[in-house]
Amino acid sequence: ENARQLQAQRDTLTKKLQETETRNKDLELQLAELEQRLEKSQTEQEAFRKNLKTLLEILDGKIFELTELRDNLAKLIECS
Amino acid sequence: ENARQLQAQRDTLTKKLQETETRNKDLELQLAELEQRLEKSQTEQEAFRKNLKTLLEILDGKIFELTELRDNLAKLIECS
Amino acid sequence: ENARQLQAQRDTLTKKLQETETRNKDLELQLAELEQRLEKSQTEQEAFRKNLKTLLEILDGKIFELTELRDNLAKLIECS
Amino acid sequence: ENARQLQAQRDTLTKKLQETETRNKDLELQLAELEQRLEKSQTEQEAFRKNLKTLLEILDGKIFELTELRDNLAKLIECS
Numbered sequence: 001e002n003a004r005q006l007q008a009q010r011d012t013l014t015k016k017l018q019e020t021e022t023r024n025k026d027l028e029l030q031l032a033e034l035e036q037r038l039e040k041s042q043t044e045q046e047a048f049r050k051n052l053k054t055l056l057e058i059l060d061g062k063i064f065e066l067t068e069l070r071d072n073l074a075k076l077i078e079c080s
Numbered sequence: 081e082n083a084r085q086l087q088a089q090r091d092t093l094t095k096k097l098q099e100t101e102t103r104n105k106d107l108e109l110q111l112a113e114l115e116q117r118l119e120k121s122q123t124e125q126e127a128f129r130k131n132l133k134t135l136l137e138i139l140d141g142k143i144f145e146l147t148e149l150r151d152n153l154a155k156l157i158e159c160s
Numbered sequence: 161e162n163a164r165q166l167q168a169q170r171d172t173l174t175k176k177l178q179e180t181e182t183r184n185k186d187l188e189l190q191l192a193e194l195e196q197r198l199e200k201s202q203t204e205q206e207a208f209r210k211n212l213k214t215l216l217e218i219l220d221g222k223i224f225e226l227t228e229l230r231d232n233l234a235k236l237i238e239c240s
Numbered sequence: 241e242n243a244r245q246l247q248a249q250r251d252t253l254t255k256k257l258q259e260t261e262t263r264n265k266d267l268e269l270q271l272a273e274l275e276q277r278l279e280k281s282q283t284e285q286e287a288f289r290k291n292l293k294t295l296l297e298i299l300d301g302k303i304f305e306l307t308e309l310r311d312n313l314a315k316l317i318e319c320s
Contacts, residue, residue: 045240049237049240052233052236052237053237055233056230056234056237059226059230060230062226063223063226063230066219066222066223066226067223070219070220070223073212073215073216074216076212077209077212077213077216080209
């Protein structure tokens with residue numbers, strides 16, 4: 001009778017362990033997937049930031065060139 | 081003798097189940113944390129994008145105003 | 161005979177003086193006209209120069225505003 | 241007596257003619273000088289206008305380049 005009880009406990013535990021391990025594998029998969037998404041998102045953000053920095057440098061150049069133009073116009077008005 | 085064997089199996093299974101459940105909780109915590117980070121990152125990106133759109137609209141305005149200035153300069157030169 | 165000669169001289173002188181005075185009036189008219197044209201031209205140039213100065217000030221403002229935009233973009237990129 | 245009168249008239253006319261001719265030469269000089277100033281002023285104005293046209297073309301280029309920058313920023317925001 002005691003052996004039958006123990007066998008029932010063992011079977012229940014085995015089943016529960018299998019369920020928990022299945023859940024575990026699922027969680028690990030979700031985690032890996034999320035880590036990949038986060039990494040991809042960070043890579044994209046970094047590329048985006050780099051592109052923005054390039055645009056910022058171009059804008060710097062344009063402002064510099066407009067300032068040169070402004071100075072030339074000022075000189076022209078002064079000398080006229 | 082059979083009962084002792086079953087008891088040993090039950091203990092082993094119980095221990096393994098506890099370990100697996102601990103690992104499970106840890107994974108769930110990691111997953112929740114990562115989801116929060118991803119969500120925060122998306123919120124930040126959205127705010128960033130919104131700020132960039134505002135800057136784009138300001139840039140549009142500046143280009144429009146420079147074009148008006150250009151047209152006024154052209155008219156002035158034509159009429160001089 | 162001397163009197164006739166003197167009369168002839170007087171008539172010639174009178175005619176020449178009239179011609180010279182006519183030429184004089186014509187020159188004075190031309191001079192007045194030219195002075196008016198020069199004055200008008202200077203007035204127009206001054207107005208032109210004033211309009212250009214106004215455009216220069218507007219350009220200064222636009223460059224300042226573009227620089228503010230540039231700084232805001234730089235801050236946004238730094239904080240992202 | 242008549243001859244003396246005529247002689248006096250001739251002398252007066254001669255003197256007046258000389259004065260008028262002197263005034264004439266002075267006016268012609270002033271006129272030539274003013275014409276030269278007007279011509280110089282027109283040449284300068286033409287050079288000034290040409291320089292302004294060059295600045296206008298440079299401004300056109302800068303506005304075009306800022307518009308390209310604006311479009312690239314817009315694309316970048318759309319694709320992020």
